[in-house]
Amino acid sequence: MSTNSSNTANRISTFLLMIILGVLALSIVAIIFGVQAYLIENETVALYLFAIGFLSLGLAVYVLFQTRKRVKKMKIEDPKVMTTVECKKCGTKDIREFERGDFVFKELDKCDKCEENKIITAIYKEVKEKEKPFTI
Amino acid sequence: MWSDVKVAFVAGTDIVSQMIYAASILMFVVFMLYGQRIQMYVMIREVENSLRKLKFIKEEGRKTAIETIKEIGKPETDPSSKVDRFLEYFTIAPQSMDPAGIVYKLDHILDVRDSRLKDEVKLMAPASDEVQVNNLENTLEAAMALNFIYRVVRHFYIQGKKTLSLYIIMQLQMILPLVMKEAEAYSSALKAFAYGQPIGDGVGPLVAGKLMHGFETRRVPKDCVVASVPFEGRTALVVKARGPGGNVGKPGDAIKELIEENKGKIANVIMIDAGLKLEGEIVGEVAEGIGAAIGGPGVDAYKIEEALVKYKIPVNAIIVREDIGDAVSPMRKEIADAADSVIERLKSVVQERTKEGDKIIIVGVGNTIGVGQ
Numbered sequence: 001m002s003t004n005s006s007n008t009a010n011r012i013s014t015f016l017l018m019i020i021l022g023v024l025a026l027s028i029v030a031i032i033f034g035v036q037a038y039l040i041e042n043e044t045v046a047l048y049l050f051a052i053g054f055l056s057l058g059l060a061v062y063v064l065f066q067t068r069k070r071v072k073k074m075k076i077e078d079p080k081v082m083t084t085v086e087c088k089k090c091g092t093k094d095i096r097e098f099e100r101g102d103f104v105f106k107e108l109d110k111c112d113k114c115e116e117n118k119i120i121t122a123i124y125k126e127v128k129e130k131e132k133p134f135t136i
Numbered sequence: 137m138w139s140d141v142k143v144a145f146v147a148g149t150d151i152v153s154q155m156i157y158a159a160s161i162l163m164f165v166v167f168m169l170y171g172q173r174i175q176m177y178v179m180i181r182e183v184e185n186s187l188r189k190l191k192f193i194k195e196e197g198r199k200t201a202i203e204t205i206k207e208i209g210k211p212e213t214d215p216s217s218k219v220d221r222f223l224e225y226f227t228i229a230p231q232s233m234d235p236a237g238i239v240y241k242l243d244h245i246l247d248v249r250d251s252r253l254k255d256e257v258k259l260m261a262p263a264s265d266e267v268q269v270n271n272l273e274n275t276l277e278a279a280m281a282l283n284f285i286y287r288v289v290r291h292f293y294i295q296g297k298k299t300l301s302l303y304i305i306m307q308l309q310m311i312l313p314l315v316m317k318e319a320e321a322y323s324s325a326l327k328a329f330a331y332g333q334p335i336g337d338g339v340g341p342l343v344a345g346k347l348m349h350g351f352e353t354r355r356v357p358k359d360c361v362v363a364s365v366p367f368e369g370r371t372a373l374v375v376k377a378r379g380p381g382g383n384v385g386k387p388g389d390a391i392k393e394l395i396e397e398n399k400g401k402i403a404n405v406i407m408i409d410a411g412l413k414l415e416g417e418i419v420g421e422v423a424e425g426i427g428a429a430i431g432g433p434g435v436d437a438y439k440i441e442e443a444l445v446k447y448k449i450p451v452n453a454i455i456v457r458e459d460i461g462d463a464v465s466p467m468r469k470e471i472a473d474a475a476d477s478v479i480e481r482l483k484s485v486v487q488e489r490t491k492e493g494d495k496i497i498i499v500g501v502g503n504t505i506g507v508g509q
Contacts, residue, residue, distance in 0.1 A: 079324070079466055081466050098331070098333060102333075103506045103507060104508060105345055105380075105507070105508035106380070106508055122472045123333055123334050123466075123472070124466070124467050124468060124471070125467065125468060126468075127468050127469075
């Protein structure tokens with residue numbers, strides 16, 4: 001059930017796809033008519049038909065790519081979470097990826113340099129700000 | 137050629153300009169008569185896209201919850217149907233026509249809810265220990281929240297479509313960015329709860345944990361721990377929810393008991409919590425104020441204020457600014473780093489507001505998932 005629903009959520013709407021394909025077909029027809037009009041030396045009509053044809057062709061392709069991009073974007077990204085392990089006695093600090101079972105203040109095995117137990121001092125994710133900060 | 141183009145726009149006699157002229161008149165009429173309807177269809181489309189995304193997030197949440205239960209709880213049967221039943225749970229708030237005593241009624245309802253959810257989790261995941269039960273409960277609650285958001289948005293979407301009411305659709309479309317932000321926050325919370333990672337809301341327990349680490353702790357009601365710690369020449373009773381499982385405890389009951397234990401001889405109560413930041417403010421910024429810094433339904437804040445007023449104890453608050461997304465997703469580095477700044481601020485508050493030898497209570501408020509003591 002869950003897989004099916006995810007697929008339903010992921011797919012491009014049939015209605016939208018049909019509109020895009022319709023516009024694509026019409027734009028190609030417009031370009032063909034434009035060529036015909038140009039060949040019989042009706043330049044004004046040819047100009048209009050070319051303009052309409054290329055504009056709608058561009059628009060249809062743009063909408064199609066945008067929709068595909070939106071579908072691709074529909075996934076939940078797991079942030080990379082890091083664990084800081086420290087030895088309080090000798091000050092050795094090690095940063096590694098989070099492992100299930102880690103928690104802050106958890107005592108780990110003995111330090112390589114001294115006999116003290118290492119301890120998890122922080123678990124965090126680093127976020128790179130995508131948005132521009134507002135300076136007003 | 138230019139004259140040909142000009143002629144086309146000024147409704148000339150040739151067929152192309154006549155067609156363009158007719159089309160523009162037709163468009164004017166269509167927009168005049170059906171403009172609002174077209175606008176509504178555009179809005180419905182936008183809502184539909186968001187609803188599709190919400191459905192995806194909700195299904196992912198359900199999947200994560202089921203997978204985590206299977207992995208940790210080692211159930212003998214498939215937990216899917218139990219999870220589906222769990223996701224539909226609801227809580228009825230107490231009647232408020234006569235508000236006297238409503239806080240304790242709400243407290244009771246929340247206690248019943250909590251124990252019921254924990255029992256359900258234990259049944260779903262028999263192999264899990266106390267910490268894992270708390271984490272699984274939090275995971276399922278996040279999935280539950282996502283399910284609820286999806287159902288409410290879907291309700292208004294279908295209602296708007298059925299009635300073709302611009303105002304229903306417009307209201308929904310206007311609040312959707314905020315709804316989506318919240319849904320995305322819960323979706324990242326799910327993973328954090330499933331893996332037992334500290335979340336942004338856990339900055340209060342993190343500070344309390346840093347203060348009490350290495351000192352003897354004892355349990356206080358409900359699901360909280362306290363340690364007596366020497367701090368700047370004073371005795372600090374440091375309180376936090378019992379970790380590292382996902383748990384907020386009941387700091388209201390804990391503070392009340394500590395104040396009563398000390399017969400009200402507490403010089404100051406300082407509460408540390410995550411505070412919602414406004415747009416434009418920096419994540420991890422530390423701010424100071426007055427009052428009971430605690431969120432939730434208000435039961436704990438009420439109990440704390442009641443105990444403080446009884447003995448006229450001053451209450452100070454230190455918050456770490458973060459938005460809703462940061463509060464429920466894995467703790468950001470800025471927030472983890474802010475814990476040390478909070479301790480520095482705590483030192484100055486204690487030095488300024490209390491005398492040497494005084495007894496104070498320091499409370500780290502928030503979900504202690506991934507933070508021990």
